[in-house]
Amino acid sequence: MSTVASQQRRSTVRSPTASRGFAGSPGRVIRRVVEDAQALSRTAGEAREELRDVLRTQLEDRPYVALAVASSVGYLLAGGGPLRLARLLWSIGSRVSLEVFVRDVMNGPRAAAGTLGALPDDLETLETTA
Amino acid sequence: MPSSDDTGARERVEALKGHLNDAAEEFREADRQIRGFVKDSPFLALALAVAGGYLIGRTFQLGRQ
Numbered sequence: 001m002s003t004v005a006s007q008q009r010r011s012t013v014r015s016p017t018a019s020r021g022f023a024g025s026p027g028r029v030i031r032r033v034v035e036d037a038q039a040l041s042r043t044a045g046e047a048r049e050e051l052r053d054v055l056r057t058q059l060e061d062r063p064y065v066a067l068a069v070a071s072s073v074g075y076l077l078a079g080g081g082p083l084r085l086a087r088l089l090w091s092i093g094s095r096v097s098l099e100v101f102v103r104d105v106m107n108g109p110r111a112a113a114g115t116l117g118a119l120p121d122d123l124e125t126l127e128t129t130a
Numbered sequence: 131m132p133s134s135d136d137t138g139a140r141e142r143v144e145a146l147k148g149h150l151n152d153a154a155e156e157f158r159e160a161d162r163q164i165r166g167f168v169k170d171s172p173f174l175a176l177a178l179a180v181a182g183g184y185l186i187g188r189t190f191q192l193g194r195q
Contacts, residue, residue: 059172067179074183
């Protein structure tokens with residue numbers, strides 16, 4: 001799946017209701033949280049599919065390069081590389097991901113949409129029917 | 131008229147050429163099999179490559195201790 005196609009899909013599924021934050025009754029808030037979780041799940045599924053496609057394409061086009069990269073990853077995982085470097089990379093990566101996640105949660109679905117790039121297209125319908 | 135030395139050298143070169151051709155054919159066959167395996171089950175190949183790299187890394191790590 002190409003990047004252009006995924007961007008088109010993201011632009012079509014983004015909803016203007018995403019910028020309203022968590023204001024409203026508890027039931028409404030819970031519904032929005034559920035919707036956001038569903039959107040996150042959908043986005044994760046799409047990302048997984050894209051990753052799978054990219055891996056498959058790379059493996060078919062350049063099998064030896066892909067296998068060499070995979071072997072290098074295994075080598076590094078086994079501690080073949082310098083341990084300090086691995087610890088440093090892990091520490092930086094986990095802190096950055098945690099910070100992004102907390103910022104998205106604190107700022108609401110709008111920021112999450114900016115990071116993840118996908119919200120369900122049926123948000124408007126769900127809110128009007130609620 | 132070629133001497134017996136020339137004939138022997140030519141035979142050795144021909145034999146070496148045959149060995150090289152056989153080796154090239156074996157390499158081509160191995161390449162075909164590897165590409166076919168990667169195409170048929172890409173994620174298994176990837177997992178095996180990671181596992182192989184992991185084993186090599188462990189071996190080197192044990193060697194350093």
